[in-house]
Every structure is written in structure tokens, then in C-alpha cells.
Amino acid sequence: MLYSLLITFREGLEAALILGIVLSYLRRARPGASARPVWLGAGAAAGLSLGAAILLELLAVELPGRWQEAIEGFAMLLAVTVLTWMLAWMRRQSATIGRELRQRVDVALDAGSGFALGLLAFTAVGREGLETALFLFGGSGRADSAAAYWFGAFAGLAIAAAAGAAIYRGSAAIPIRAFFNVSAVALIILAAGMVPNALKELAEARLLFDLGPRLWDTYTLLPDNQGPGRLLAAILGYDASPFAGQVIAYIAYLAAAAAIYTAAGRPAPNLTPGPGAEHA
Template sequence: MVYALLITFREGLEAALIIGIVLSCVRRADAGASTRPVWLGAALAGGLSLGAALTLEALAVELPGRWQDAIEGFAMLLAAAVLTWMLAWMRRQSATIGRDLRQRVDRALDAGAGFTLGLLAFTAVGREGLETALFLFGGSGRAESAALYWAGAAAGLALAAAVGAAIYRGAKTLPLRAFFDVSAAALVLLAAGMVPNALKELHEAGFIAALGPRLWDTYTLLPDNYGPGRFLGTLLGYDASPFAGQVIAYAAYLAIAAVVFFRAARPAHPTPAPAGVRAA
């Protein structure tokens, strides 16, 4: 539940902030301009993302047990890779994303193109929504209760919408750079937990022949199939008796993610941005 809440809150807030920037630009440039295309684009993207999440779950349920494990394992690895790339990209673009969005909104308003505004909202929300669907599917196999897992996802989205609305209306000030840095670090830990779990699923499905010997066994102290151990396993990938391959992969992912994350913080060279570069 906590994993799903963190994912949807972080991704949902990012989408809400982008939509808030777009709406602010529209109203500042032309108080009488319609914001309907923005809301319509966001709603269509939200529906598409929900459909993608339901499709992934339906496909997994219909597959035989071995292939369910394999799909979940590959989905976890893909989600960890995409999550790491997305966090690094967002960290590098955070300094200019607001300015780029305002420039695109101004161009759309000058051209009188409501479709362009709707497409801007659609792409922003759609990107976050599809990423969220992938991350939730990748983590759903670790959830103890499906109902609690998806309740956490819904709570995260509701919280993101509330915080985004409060920021847009000026009722609350949030140190966004610090928030995204802290939440990004937390998501890196969540993604790291996916890696050993993914290898375990692929091993059980027969796609990985061996993961080496088991390095320790703490089952009597902290079992991983119920209570706090289950919670840590769902959230951070804890395993009471991990294979050597799982531990090595976990440490390797954290090392790679740290390098990528901190390199992304370096300021880019001040070169003109191409017109086709995504602002969202």
C-alpha cells in the first residue's frame, strides 16, 4: 500500500504541477481564454492510463502461472529502468521545465490553437500516467492485499490532486525542488527493491537457471512472508534468505542509480533547446 501511494502521489503531483503551470499561463496571457481543451486533454490521458493499467492486470491474470511470474519479473526490471531514467531526466530538466511550458503555451495562444493546448496536457498527463501504470504493475506482485494496494494508489492520486490544487490556488507553498529530490531518492530505493524481486520471479519461472548460494537466513528473526518482514519485502525488496545474485544485483543497481542521479544534477551547457524537445 505504501509503495503504491508513494508512486501515485509522486507521479500524480508531477502531472498536477504541469497542468497547473499550463492553466496559469493560459489565464495570465488571456483571462478570457477557455481552459476546456486543457482539462479535456488531461481527462483523455487519465482514461488512457487507467485503461493501460487494467489491460496489464487482465493480461497477467489470463496467463499460466509460470508466465505470470515471468511477466511480473520483466515488468519489475523495466519499471526500475524507466523509473531511474525518468528521475534523472526530471532532475536535469527541473530548472527549465516551467519556462519551456510557458513558451509552448504562449505559442499555442498566439496561434489560437486550442487543440495544441489539449495535446500539451494530454502528453504531460499521459506520460506520467503510463509510467504510473507500469510501476504499479511492476509492484503489484509484491502486494499482500490487492485491495489495500489499489486503495493506496487511489489515496496517492487523491493526495496529489489536493496538493496540486492547493499550490495552484496559492493556498500552500511547497519547496518543490527539495520535495522532488527527497521523493526521487525514496523512489530509487523502491526501484532497487524491484530488482532482487524481479530476479526471484524470473528464477521461479525458469528464465534464470541459478542465482548462486543463499548468503544468510534471517527467517527466524524476521520472516518475509508476514508482518514487518512482509512490509519490508513489499516496500524495499527484503528477503529473509536471499541468493547471492539478488544481493549483487541490488548493490549494483544502487551504485548505478546513484551515479546517474547525481550526474543529472550537473548543469547542462547553455545551448539553445531544439523546438521539438519535450517540455513535459
């Protein structure tokens, strides 16, 4: 539940903030302009994302056991890859995304195109929605309870919508940069838990044949299929008797993701030549 709630809250709030920037600028730049194309584009993107989530779940259910495990394993690895890229991209673009969105609104307004405004909202919300569908599918195999997992997902969306509406109306403010930094760290830890689970699914599908020896066995002390162990397995990827390959992959991902996220936050080097450089 925590994983699904955090995923939908963060992605939902990101989409809400993007919509807020577009609607606020539209209201200031053209007070009489209709916001209907923006809402239609956002609604279409939400419908597409929901359809993608349902399709992924149906596909997994209808496939035979071995192929279902393979799809889930590859979906986890894809979700981890996209999640890491998205976090790095958002960290790099956070300082300029508002200006870029306002420029795109200006272009649409100058062209008098409601379709362009709707397409702007559709692409912005659709990207977040499709990412969310993939992340939820990739993490659903770790859920202790399907009902709790999807309750957390819808609760996260509801909280994100309420927070976005409050921010748009000016009745609330959140430290955006601090929020995204803290939530990014939490998501990296959650994504790291997907990596050993993905390898386990691929091994059970007989697509991986050697993950090395088992490093320890704490099943009698803290089983990973019930109680607190089940919760740790769902959130952190805990395994009571992990293979060496799973542990190595977990540590390697954490190190790589931390390095990528840190590097994305560094300012780009100034490549403008200094005075007289052309004569050097």
C-alpha cells in the same frame, strides 16, 4: 501500500504541477481563453492511463503461471529502468520545464488551436499516467494486501490532486526542489527492492537458471511472508534467504542509480569557445 501511495502521489503531483503551470500561464496570457481543451486533454490522458493499468492487470491474471511470473519479472525491470530514467530526466529538466511549457502554450495560442492546447495537456499527463500504470503493475507483486495496495494508490492520487489545487490557487506552497529530491531518494530505494524480486520471478519462470548460492537464512528470525518481514519485503525487497545474484544486483542498482541521479543534477558544461579560441 507505502510504495503505491508514494508512486501515485509523486507522479500525480508532477502532473498537477504541469497542469498548474499551463493553466496559470493561460489565465495570465489570454484572460478570455477557454481552459476546456486543457481539461479535455488531461481527462483523455487519465482515461488512457487507467485503461493501460487495467489491461496490464488482466493480462497478468489470464496468463499461465510461468508466463505470469515472466511478465511480472520483466515488468519490474522495465519499471525500475523507466523510473530511474524519469528521476534523472526530471532532475535535469526541473529548472527549465516551466519555461518550455509556457513557450508551447504561446505557440498554441498564436495558432488559435484549442487542439494544440489539449494535446499539450494530453502528452504531459499521459506520460505521467502511463509511467504510473507501469510502476504500479511492477510493484503489485510485492503487496501484502491487494486492497491496501490499491487504496494507497488512490489515496496518493487524491492527496496529489488536493496539493496541486492548493498550489494553483496560491493557498499553499511547498519547496518543490526539496520535495522532489527527498521523494527521488525514497523511490530509488523502493525501486532497488524491485530488482531482486524481478530476478526471483524470472528464476521461477525458468528464464534464469543460476543466481548463485544463498547467502543467509533468517527465515526463523524474520520470515519474509508474514508480519514485519512481509512489510520489509514489500517496501525494501527483503528476502529471508536471498541468492548471491539478488544481493549483488540490489547493491549494484543502488550504486548506479545514485551515480546517475547525482550526475543529472550537475550543470551542463559550458561549451561556448572563449574569446580568441577560434584563432588558437
